[in-house]
Amino acid sequence: MFKLHGPKRLSDIVTGDETWFPFFIIPPKRLNRMWVDERGDRPVVLRPGFQSRKRMFTVFFNYSGPLLVDILPQDTTMTATYYVQNVPSQANSAINEQRPKVSTSRTLLLNDNAGPHRARATTQSLRELGIQVLPHPA
Template sequence: MLEKFDGSKSKRVYDIITGDESWFCYYDPKTKRQSQVWVTSNDPHPTKVRRQRSVGKHMFAIFFMKSGFNTIIPLENGKTVTAKWYANEYLTQVLKQVEKHRRLNGLLIHHDNAPAHRAALTMEYLVTQHVKLMGHPAYSPDLSPCDFWLFPKIKEQLRGKNF
């Protein structure tokens, strides 16, 4: 892939759009590392009340490109990603946003191998829109920017906050 895009020097990297879905808890307590404080040897150690992660959570689907975020869509409460929703609602909104700035011809979409992403309905929709699919090796979250970069960064910023 690096050869194909000339080590990210090629303008073709602007043709790639990537996305995924993730659960976000309404409250996620800070990690031990996030709540560390410096104290002198004379100061008492602060007490930390152990908090539980909230039961409530919401799933968000996010797509972005090198030029920035494209689409962030919350799923309805209790809903999960299905091929029908992914192809007919989500990808439709994503591609409408892309079309505001460029043509779809030559667009490369990258997502993981989730069942909704690989379903026949999804593949048919991408073909009708003239969008090509980038391959994603099985069990390789290290190749998905959402898994190794975006979602951990967002969740780190949300820790200790209610939403």
């Protein structure tokens, strides 16, 4: 597929994955230290797990950098339904913007083997958009 003068090039590969990022960062305890006088109350020092929130980011990128960053709404999980309704269409638009002459006809998507990526609805949606999925090793 990637032979010299073959039908595909490495620049046709788009890869993406999800990862959790902290919603806000709590400074280390040593940065929370301060001098207080005898009459003053000690300041409250937040513990790392206290009210710590995370958000899931889905990031797609190709040879030239990030194509799409999708932030999962708070208190939801990544499901095939959310993935199909939001991610492929946004990625398709980003690919068409970046490569208008080539479009998605040459695009190869490399995802991991997560459930939402392998779901029947996802594969059908990607097929309708003309995006070929590269097999990911186990």
